[in-house]
Amino acid sequence: MALPLRRSQPSPNADVARWGPLAELDRINRQLGDYLDSWGPLPGLLGDAFTPLGDVEETDDAYTVEIELPGVSRHDLDIEVAGRRLSVTGERKERERVGILRRRERVVGRFRYEVVLPGEVEEDGVEAHLDAGVLTLRLPKPASQRPRRIAVR
Numbered sequence: 834m835a836l837p838l839r840r841s842q843p844s845p846n847a848d849v850a851r852w853g854p855l856a857e858l859d860r861i862n863r864q865l866g867d868y869l870d871s872w873g874p875l876p877g878l879l880g881d882a883f884t885p886l887g888d889v890e891e892t893d894d895a896y897t898v899e900i901e902l903p904g905v906s907r908h909d910l911d912i913e914v915a916g917r918r919l920s921v922t923g924e925r926k927e928r929e930r931v932g933i934l935r936r937r938e939r940v941v942g943r944f945r946y947e948v949v950l951p952g953e954v955e956e957d958g959v960e961a962h963l964d965a966g967v968l969t970l971r972l973p974k975p976a977s978q979r980p981r982r983i984a985v986r
Contacts, residue, residue: 882922882943889948894979896950896972903966904928904939910963914956914972921946921968952978 887900900921902910910923927941954972962969 882945883940885944885946887946887948889950891951894974896952896954896974898948898970898972900946900968900970901966902944902963902968905963905966905968907963910961910968912959912961912970914954914959917950917953919948919950919970919972921970 885900885902887898890897890899898919902923902925905923905925909926910921913920913922922943922945924943925941950972953975955975958973960971
């Protein structure tokens with residue numbers, strides 16, 4: 834014997850919860866923000882330092898590294914070469930402002946750029962030039978690693 838099933842009907846005064854897509858997106862955004870905050874500093878950021886953009890190019894006789902450093906003085910740079918590792922550290926200083934800063938998009942403060950080159954370099958022959966906000970480093974390869982042309986007789 835089947836028992837009758839009682840169906841409850843909502844009362845006219847009961848609040849009906851409705852799904853709101855914008856509220857759901859806001860909730861997901863808050864959860865994701867909390868999750869990312871739990872990681873600490875993001876990769877690419879070293880403590881309070883940032884990593885500037887750079888390119889590494891290889892030719893037959895040297896490696897050329899170009900790093901974007903607008904607003905950085907050559908006195909605020911420290912360049913180290915150890916074996917195949919190149920490290921450039923420094924600081925982009927905040928300039929004195931007269932008015933009210935309404936929007937900030939440029940990063941100021943300490944920076945660090947590090948790269949491990951594909952081969953050894955001649956540390957004594959490294960050259961560095963800072964021009965128009967771009968630091969250009971030329972790191973010559975040792976003579977033993979440079980290709981030699983052999984004449985056919």
